Amino acid sequence: MDTLDKLRIIESDAVPKEGAKIENLSTSIKITHSCGCVMVEHFACGNPTTVRKEESPEKYKRLLAERKYHIELCKEHNPERQ
DSSP, X not given: OOHHHHHHHHHXXXXXXXXXXXXXXXXXXXXXXXXXXXXXXXXXXXXXXXXXXXXXXXXXXXXXXXXXXXXXXXXXXXXXXX
């Protein structure tokens, strides 16, 4: 499972948004959800990569997600740990 897949889980209704702890980390923001899922979004991740003709939009989104986010899923929301 890559970062974009994890981001989709974090943004879904499966992860509770109420009671999330938000920390400002200078050029990043860290959100810790009540279930234990953690998302760090880096605002200074550099210029976006350019889309190549041979790359699909999905691959481009995956590359951007890898650069911009760090996500740790809790045991409940990580299908690889079940």
